[in-house]
Amino acid sequence: MSHDYKAGPLERGPRGGFTRHSGDPHTIVEHYSWTVPGDGTDMARIAKWHEARSFNGPGYHMLVHEDGTREFGRPLWARGAHVGGHNDRTIGVCWLGGRNRGSEDGHDTRTDAQKHELEAIYSELRAQFPSIKRVVGHRDLTATQCPGYDVAAARAKKKHQPTPKDTPPVTRPDPPESPAGALAAIWRALVAFFARSK
Numbered sequence: 001m002s003h004d005y006k007a008g009p010l011e012r013g014p015r016g017g018f019t020r021h022s023g024d025p026h027t028i029v030e031h032y033s034w035t036v037p038g039d040g041t042d043m044a045r046i047a048k049w050h051e052a053r054s055f056n057g058p059g060y061h062m063l064v065h066e067d068g069t070r071e072f073g074r075p076l077w078a079r080g081a082h083v084g085g086h087n088d089r090t091i092g093v094c095w096l097g098g099r100n101r102g103s104e105d106g107h108d109t110r111t112d113a114q115k116h117e118l119e120a121i122y123s124e125l126r127a128q129f130p131s132i133k134r135v136v137g138h139r140d141l142t143a144t145q146c147p148g149y150d151v152a153a154a155r156a157k158k159k160h161q162p163t164p165k166d167t168p169p170v171t172r173p174d175p176p177e178s179p180a181g182a183l184a185a186i187w188r189a190l191v192a193f194f195a196r197s198k
């Protein structure tokens, strides 16, 4: 029976048990599937491709569909097979897409739903593993186009966009607290006005 990757990770690969990380994860590595968006790719299909490359089932830990649906692959405690030489203590998160029909180039084709879900996953993983220090793109670790854009730069830019919460409150001068104070304020304003007009 085939595994339901939407329900949870594969606890054991078709070639046997997975290898544990040597410690808590320190890095999240973002990938694209380099498939044309909407072509029906899912974790089960990726698992078949990875098994054909002698991997022990799917190499990624998570997959995000165009509509934001999440699928699981390897359990978080297990090393993935997603970035050569960096699979220990890293979590591989992949989004579906990255390729335009007829093109070999990798692109950032993420939908808003995917961007939202990726950030949700990163927050959850950071909460679960305070040891996680950074989110990088596959291409930051090895020579590849994946995931088709500069992950760190895009995430830093997003963080610096002002949100309504960050906007400073509008400051108004305090009103005079008494009628006498109001008269004194008018008097000071008149004195200042005539002083300037001399």
Ligand SMILES: [Zn+2]
Pocket (backbone or CB within 6 Å): 030, 031, 032, 082, 138, 144, 146, 147
């Ligand atoms: Zn990749």
